[in-house]
Amino acid sequence: MRPLPRHTLMFTLLLTLGCDGGSTKETVDPNADADTDGLIDTFEASIGTNPEEADSDGDGCGDTLEVLSYFNPIDATDRPYQGVYPRGPRPSDDAFAEMAAAYGAGFEVGQQNTNWTLLDQFGEAVELYDLFGQTVLVVVGREWCGPCQEDAVALEPFYQANKDSGFVILNLILEGIEDDSPPQTDRWAEGLGLSYPILSDHSPGDYTKTEAALHYIDTPGLSYDTPNHTLLDRELRTVELYTVGAVDTAAVQAVIDKPAPEVDVLMPENADALREELGLDPASWVVSPELCEG
Numbered sequence: 001m002r003p004l005p006r007h008t009l010m011f012t013l014l015l016t017l018g019c020d021g022g023s024t025k026e027t028v029d030p031n032a033d034a035d036t037d038g039l040i041d042t043f044e045a046s047i048g049t050n051p052e053e054a055d056s057d058g059d060g061c062g063d064t065l066e067v068l069s070y071f072n073p074i075d076a077t078d079r080p081y082q083g084v085y086p087r088g089p090r091p092s093d094d095a096f097a098e099m100a101a102a103y104g105a106g107f108e109v110g111q112q113n114t115n116w117t118l119l120d121q122f123g124e125a126v127e128l129y130d131l132f133g134q135t136v137l138v139v140v141g142r143e144w145c146g147p148c149q150e151d152a153v154a155l156e157p158f159y160q161a162n163k164d165s166g167f168v169i170l171n172l173i174l175e176g177i178e179d180d181s182p183p184q185t186d187r188w189a190e191g192l193g194l195s196y197p198i199l200s201d202h203s204p205g206d207y208t209k210t211e212a213a214l215h216y217i218d219t220p221g222l223s224y225d226t227p228n229h230t231l232l233d234r235e236l237r238t239v240e241l242y243t244v245g246a247v248d249t250a251a252v253q254a255v256i257d258k259p260a261p262e263v264d265v266l267m268p269e270n271a272d273a274l275r276e277e278l279g280l281d282p283a284s285w286v287v288s289p290e291l292c293e294g
Helices: 041-047 063-068 093-103 146-165 185-192 249-256 271-278
Strands: 012-016 023-027 117-119 125-127 135-141 167-173 198-200 228-232 238-244
Touching: 063 271, 117 198, 135 146, 135 249, 146 167, 146 185, 146 249, 167 185, 185 198, 228 249
Parallel strands: 135 167, 167 198
Antiparallel strands: 012 023, 117 125, 135 228, 228 238
């Protein structure tokens, strides 16, 4: 979950009575839950949500669900993905800066990747840093590329088998069904039956002008092979850069099997009970937007 503003918690109210300055002290109920969403008012005050509104940002997804699934309850643009992609806790910007200083910021093997954002087949923004804690496989391809089509289809069952454990494939598509034509990510996803994020990263004839793919194509000049793959670990550090050919799923699985790094995220004391009430699996990284109202 993105860092949320912190507010001073007030557990008592001082009520001034009369003109002589006398006062009495009224204790606020520490278990008060004005909007009956399961999040007590003092907790909501600490994360910046409105204790009197069950959906503070009005995005159709209740504060409780967003808090428990690591989405931002005070940002209407940040809610469970239409594509039902995995999401885990996100470190603060300061924490990302510390990791970049420790490992090096960039895209070479061992470095922590710099953040970037692209739109998926549903028109939703997929931000790399929102995927912290997961194993990420970046796949670069073109719609007209036959081996890219075969590769994308072959990866779908592997994604389905591992996404609950914190694994996501980011398929960056550079060209459409003809050389240099713009890709249509929805056509690619629907035509091949793909459920993982398909991201348009088009730049006709010059991959160095793409938003993200340029970081994962390690070749001189403008010549490169597709499909190619880059593997990122759970701290978004490059493990393997620009590998061409079939994916070594055993090598990917070895990274998936490593534990996720711990992230300090504020959670309500009754989080387990609320997850059970909402039907959330605490062992799964996946939350469906169908749990939201709109």
